[in-house]
Amino acid sequence: MDRNTAPTLMECAGKCLLSNVPAAIKALEILPKHLFIPLFKTAFLGRQKEVLKAMVKVWPFHCLHIGTLKIQERPYDIMEALVDGLQFIPAQSSPSGGPKLRILDLRQNIECRITCSYRTRRAFCFHSCVYSDRSILEVEEALNEAQCLDVVPSETDPGVTWKTAELLINLTFNSTLRTKRFLSFLKSKVEQSSGSLHLCCRYLQINQISVHTNMLQILDPACIDRLEVNRVHLRRVTSLFPQLKHLDSLKLTSIPYQSCNGPNFEIFLTWLGKLDILQELNLSFFCLSDRVHKLLSVLQSPIHLTSLSLPFCDLSNRDITVLSQSSQVTHLKRLNLSNNLIFWGGREPFQILLERVSGTLQHLEINNCQVTDSALEIIIPALTQCYQLRAIVMALNPVTMSALENLLQTLTTMVNLKRVVYPIPAHCYEEGNFPGSLNRQKLNAVKAQLNFLLQMARRSDMSWTTYPE
Ligand SMILES: [Zn+2]
Ligand SMILES: [Zn+2]
Known part of the structure; x- marks a missing residue:
């Protein structure tokens, strides 16, 4: 048996004790303080609910x-x-x-x-x-x-x-019965505590809000540092959380398109502008065409964004130009512009954008952005300046095999870059770029050739995969 996987004497003793639940609970009264932690780990991994409950009661x-x-x-x-x-x-x-x-x-x-x-x-x-x-x-x-x-x-x-206590937790609001039961259990526990239990939710994910609005009464928005909201009307988002003073990560996904227009958008911008320490912004399936300048104008806090994701946002060339000129992007570690139709003619705003983030960028995603061979030629020099890059994800783009080989030869010189998700070259498809028309034999030949080139470049530490795989 491997020394690392062999149970320790302490674990064996813990398991032996936990095999008799009443005896284990009784033993907690005289258990030395230093044995609580190993016993807790064993009870936790063994899902010993009664023992866990008893341990919390007398936790030293x-x-x-x-x-x-x-x-x-x-x-x-x-x-x-x-x-x-x-x-x-x-x-x-x-x-x-x-x-x-x-x-x-x-x-x-x-x-x-x-x-x-x-x-x-x-x-x-x-x-x-x-x-x-x-x-x-x-x-x-x-x-x-x-x-x-x-x-x-x-x-x-x-x-x-009363002596106060805190329950630190990450919560998800969804429509499953088990979630509803858990949330009402938490609510009743807070109510039973006569105000002495502070439910401190640090990360809140909302997939379904209508059945859980009463839970918001017992949450203090000041505690939330990460908020993720899916498929909720934009006006509802801003009205449910009038104050999120310490939010550093916001993700809004599939916000109904019609709710992103007119006064709702202006109210959203005012709301967003108050998030003074926001560092990560992810708006996905969000109607942003020709409005990125408005978005960036409200993000003027001294804290710079470290992550910006705007997939499926219908970004225009003007939006990319605005991004490339913004002081807000200069500290980005993560940038995701996937599934936007980026214009690749002339001296590129995208190329300038890459140059501006070159000192910090670690993760770049440009899936399905109509990156062609000529676009690759333009962006490769700027890409190689991003010396901190760890990952590039650029699936579903119409490139040829020779452009892909050229890309590999350049990227293998970037020592920090470890992961590339590459587009399947156009010749592997029988019809257009439809996944259904993919010729597996041709794809296998592409993989073999890329692996060979990786070996030649002595980059066995680099992973090149297609998407999804
Ligand atoms: Zn602690
Ligand atoms: Zn709190």
Whole structure:
């Protein structure tokens, strides 16, 4: 058995203990503090819901993050068990001060330890909320001020008399019954807490809003740093979130076309202009033709965009020209202009755009942009100046095999570039560029030739693939 995959003695002991759930829960009363973390990991990976709930109740640290632990399936079941372990009792009613756990972090794929071992100057957890008036920091500061002024907390002031806790979570609003059940469970938990549980949603994805508007009442928009909204009327987006003070990533997808015109668009621009720290903007299937100048004019904060995605936005040549002249693009790490009909004649605005982002750009997507052989000739010199580039995605463009070989020979000189998604050359299709008419034999010959050229260039670290593959 591989040394890395062999279970440790601790894991074996944990599994043995967890095989008897009542005994495991009983053992928590006397479990040494340092054994909580390995036992939590084992219980989590084994989906031991009852044990997890019991562990949250007696968790001996201030914070608990699931971090990089993966919930493989039915995540709501595990999340409910963990949230159910949170207890809310008046701080004065327990001589020991009540439960120790103050921050339960259910966000997945966050690079952090299960618990923070060091305190920051203001807080005991690196991830605690710093934006909401209902955060532990704000509530405890108010409590300290009240004590300094010798104000006795009243029964009707729950934030002061009760020990506060934070639940850090990423939420998705969709139409599935399980999501509805989970969200109403969360809502009832917040209500039961008499105001002492702060539901701190950092990432909110909305695929269906109509059945979940009441959830917004218990969310503080100040906490949201990433918002993704799909298929919602533009006016609704701006009215649902009048203030998103700390948003750094916004993605709007498939916003109904007719809702993007007239006063709605002007209101949207005003709203967007207030997002002072926005760094990532993704508008997909959004009617933007000849309006990019208006969009960029409101993004004038000192924080520059690091990611701009405008696929399927019907961009005009004027829009690309405006982009190439904007000071907002000069710090972009990621640029996606896929599925726009870009004009490739004369000295290109796109070429100028590439030159302007050359110092920072790491990821470029220009799928289905009518990039022809002559367009490639124009953009290749500018592309090679983008020395930070890690990935280029340019599928579904009408190029020939010789242009593709020429592209490969140039791109293999870029040492940081590791991934290229290339367009299938036109000769592989029997009719136009229709996927249905793709000749697999010809495509296999193309792949073999590109692999051969990669070997000749000694770039086995580079991946060249078609899309989708
Ligand atoms: Zn922490
Ligand atoms: Zn918060």
